[in-house]
Amino acid sequence: MNRMKKILFAYMFAVVAAGVRAQENLPVYLDDSQPLELRVQDALSRMTVEEKARLSYAQGKFSSPGCPRLGIPELWYSDGPHGVRAEINWNDWGYAGWTNDSCTAFPALTCLAATWNPELAGKYGKAIGEEARYREKDLLLGPGVNIYRTPLNGRNFEYMGEDPYLAAEMCVPYIQELQKNGVAACVKHYALNNQELWRGHIDVELSDRALYEIYLPAFKAAVTEGGAWTIMGSYNKVRGTHATHNKLLNNDILKGEWKFDGCVVTDWGAAHDTYEAAMYGLDLEMGSYTNGLTSESEFGYDDYYLGKAYLKMIKEGKVPMEVVNDKAARVLRLIFRTSMNRNKPFGSMCTEAHYQAAYEIATEGTVLLKNGNGKKQKGLLPVQPGKYRRILVVGDNATRNLMVGGGSSELKVKDFISPLEGLRKVFGEVVYAQGYAAGRPMYGQVDEIPQTVVDSLRNDAVEKAADADLVIFVGGLNKNHQQDCEAGDRITYNLPFGQDELIESLLEVNRNLVVVLVSGNAVAMPWLDEVPSVVQTWYLGTVTGKALADVLGGDVNPSGKLPFTYPVKLEDCPAHHFDELCYPGDSIREVYKEDILVGYRWYDTKKIRPLFPFGYGLSYTTFEYGKAELSSDKMTDSDEIQLSCTVKNTGNVAGKETVQLYVGDEKCSVLRPLKELKGFQKVSLRPGEEKTVTFTVTPEMLQFFDDKTHEWRAEPGKFKLYVGASSADVRSTAEFIYQ
Numbered sequence: 001m002n003r004m005k006k007i008l009f010a011y012m013f014a015v016v017a018a019g020v021r022a023q024e025n026l027p028v029y030l031d032d033s034q035p036l037e038l039r040v041q042d043a044l045s046r047m048t049v050e051e052k053a054r055l056s057y058a059q060g061k062f063s064s065p066g067c068p069r070l071g072i073p074e075l076w077y078s079d080g081p082h083g084v085r086a087e088i089n090w091n092d093w094g095y096a097g098w099t100n101d102s103c104t105a106f107p108a109l110t111c112l113a114a115t116w117n118p119e120l121a122g123k124y125g126k127a128i129g130e131e132a133r134y135r136e137k138d139l140l141l142g143p144g145v146n147i148y149r150t151p152l153n154g155r156n157f158e159y160m161g162e163d164p165y166l167a168a169e170m171c172v173p174y175i176q177e178l179q180k181n182g183v184a185a186c187v188k189h190y191a192l193n194n195q196e197l198w199r200g201h202i203d204v205e206l207s208d209r210a211l212y213e214i215y216l217p218a219f220k221a222a223v224t225e226g227g228a229w230t231i232m233g234s235y236n237k238v239r240g241t242h243a244t245h246n247k248l249l250n251n252d253i254l255k256g257e258w259k260f261d262g263c264v265v266t267d268w269g270a271a272h273d274t275y276e277a278a279m280y281g282l283d284l285e286m287g288s289y290t291n292g293l294t295s296e297s298e299f300g301y302d303d304y305y306l307g308k309a310y311l312k313m314i315k316e317g318k319v320p321m322e323v324v325n326d327k328a329a330r331v332l333r334l335i336f337r338t339s340m341n342r343n344k345p346f347g348s349m350c351t352e353a354h355y356q357a358a359y360e361i362a363t364e365g366t367v368l369l370k371n372g373n374g375k376k377q378k379g380l381l382p383v384q385p386g387k388y389r390r391i392l393v394v395g396d397n398a399t400r401n402l403m404v405g406g407g408s409s410e411l412k413v414k415d416f417i418s419p420l421e422g423l424r425k426v427f428g429e430v431v432y433a434q435g436y437a438a439g440r441p442m443y444g445q446v447d448e449i450p451q452t453v454v455d456s457l458r459n460d461a462v463e464k465a466a467d468a469d470l471v472i473f474v475g476g477l478n479k480n481h482q483q484d485c486e487a488g489d490r491i492t493y494n495l496p497f498g499q500d501e502l503i504e505s506l507l508e509v510n511r512n513l514v515v516v517l518v519s520g521n522a523v524a525m526p527w528l529d530e531v532p533s534v535v536q537t538w539y540l541g542t543v544t545g546k547a548l549a550d551v552l553g554g555d556v557n558p559s560g561k562l563p564f565t566y567p568v569k570l571e572d573c574p575a576h577h578f579d580e581l582c583y584p585g586d587s588i589r590e591v592y593k594e595d596i597l598v599g600y601r602w603y604d605t606k607k608i609r610p611l612f613p614f615g616y617g618l619s620y621t622t623f624e625y626g627k628a629e630l631s632s633d634k635m636t637d638s639d640e641i642q643l644s645c646t647v648k649n650t651g652n653v654a655g656k657e658t659v660q661l662y663v664g665d666e667k668c669s670v671l672r673p674l675k676e677l678k679g680f681q682k683v684s685l686r687p688g689e690e691k692t693v694t695f696t697v698t699p700e701m702l703q704f705f706d707d708k709t710h711e712w713r714a715e716p717g718k719f720k721l722y723v724g725a726s727s728a729d730v731r732s733t734a735e736f737i738y739q
């Protein structure tokens with residue numbers, strides 16, 4: 001067909017389609033061939049003020065209405081971010097008891113971040129999006145991108161570490177791929193919800209620099225690059241006002257500076273005031289209790305702050321119509337993108353492809369922390385199957401289903417391979433001893449374990465260890481209250497349930513000990529020098545046991561790198577270095593005194609040696625880095641320069657290495673961290689293979705946020721580039737002048 005014919009054909013088709021529409025009198029808002037904004041405006045023009053206002057608050061625990069009169073469907077929500085949560089009752093927190101709502105549990109987001117592999121983040125988003133769609137959900141509540149500020153935060157396992165650049169790079173593909181299913185991401189918890197203790201009211205004070213440089217970049221990337229359709233306003237206060245209806249966060253930054261066209265959804269029960277909710281950017285109010293407050297009543301949802309009180313204010317002229325229309329338009333846009341999207345796929349559940357994605361993420365995110373000390377102490381990994389006759393596995397986490405508990409991210413899994421099952425598949429009949437008791441996951445409570453139980457479990461494990469050729473200890477934290485669990489922070493940095501003492505006792509009878517830590521947080525390791533091999537596995541979900549056994553057995557070469565620093569002791573951590581006002585606050589206020597020096601920025605700049613640095617992780621092979629070469633030693637505002645560096649696999653097995661690029665400003669009129677992550681690339685190398693990694697260095701990578709002029713800028717002068725295998729293992733540097 002020539003071009004003219006094609007145009008004529010398209011024109012005729014449009015005329016016929018318009019005719020059909022006219023015949024059927026199909027309103028514009030129902031016609032998905034029309035531009036989105038036209039449809040939104042058309043729907044708005046047909047709605048009463050009551051109908052517009054009704055879009056903005058819940059009708060059930062995980063549902064909000066559309067406009068039934070116009071055939072505009074409602075929205076269905078599900079918790080994420082690691083899988084699609086089992087169905088919850090309409091009006092209370094009980095599970096509905098369905099039998100068709102089990103899912104794939106994907107590895108926790110800390111594990112995803114530890115892969116340093118954005119391609120896997122895309123696979124995560126695609127797979128979880130397909131499961132959400134299969135369950136007919138329109139919003140998936142995740143991913144979480146709050147910054148790791150203290151190892152005590154009970155919800156760190158749902159986030160992506162301490163560095164804004166890493167979290168930003170990893171959340172964008174997750175969101176993009178998820179939303180291709182017609183399921184909205186709901187990025188949480190916006191913003192500064194960096195602890196669970198007093199999360200409902202703690203009032204965070206911090207500098208503009210810390211806000212813009214550390215705590216906001218991942219949210220910004222989620223919106224401006226990921227194109228997230230919704231964002232969840234957090235429980236806490238920021239500079240005096242609840243974050244979920246906060247003028248600075250919502251109106252000025254999110255909808256102003258970042259031009260977000262989606263909806264701000266409250267965290268469940270996070271709204272506190274009708275006028276603020278109306279005026280300061282909240283679009284959808286969801287709730288924890290029937291009426292979003294504290295009591296239960298038959299028509300409780302109307303008692304929400306954006307319920308009848310909002311409508312009354314509108315009618316009294318206290319809320320301008322343009323605000324009402326803007327809110328309604330945002331919800332309609334969301335509905336058109338999700339529940340009313342006719343082009344979305346059907347989704348799928350627990351497929352081989354989902355398990356495969358989960359497995360790749362789980363194995364690539366597992367971090368080998370120690371394997372010998374490079375001197376006399378030899379590493380025990382990988383464990384050749386058949387090498388040890390009597391293998392003993394010790395630890396409660398070897399058999400525990402770690403998808404249960406932890407708060408709203410709890411999942412009902414269709415399949416689960418426990419570490420013990422996985423290890424038995426690879427290593428044959430291993431013996432098991434529980435070693436310690438950790439109690440049940442109970443909301444807001446901790447089980448008391450009688451001393452007799454503690455003693456007998458320990459004695460049993462030690463006795464069996466004395467008889468074993470190799471001991472694999474699988475411990476760490478779990479999803480109980482005051483561990484890795486919502487609504488409470490950890491109370492100590494040490495391992496709970498007497499595990500430190502147990503590890504010491506095991507060492508006394510057997511030095512062939514591998515420690516596997518399952519957690520979403522750093523822990524103290526007083527026994528580290530004496531234990532030959534240590535592995536960090538996070539929460540790996542459905543494929544847990546298989547992924548762990550394949551890494552320990554050497555089928556998979558570990559390539560995970562830490563997404564946050566492990567301090568030697570809690571006081572070394574920036575949030576704990578100051579007084580209680582800095583963490584956890586005085587129960588009313590909290591002041592982020594460490595300012596921009598969060599994570600490695602602090603340890604680097606203050607020269608404090610961490611237990612394990614950010615970006616760290618070993619492999620069963622070794623990598624040699626070449627010299628960093630720059631395409632130019634000068635850069636201007638309108639330039640970019642290239643940095644390249646070779647990396648070679650110098651060992652005997654194939655492996656993957658994440659090459660990290662950090663930038664440091666040598667001299668500046670404001671405090672700058674020694675260096676900041678600005679790029680990373682994961683390369684796969686066969687034994688002996690060498691590859692060249694190239695980074696583009698742009699002027700934006702040099703900038704800080706100037707809180708006096710409210711703009712990003714860099715000062716002319718010397719900048720240093722660091723190429724490293726971790727933030728503390730710099731292999732080569734290069735300098736250039738920015739002018």
Ligand code: BGC
Pocket residue numbers: 079141188267268408
């Ligand atoms: C949590 C959210 C969650 C919501 C709904 C809240 O308590 O903070 O992350 O999405 O509950 O379950």
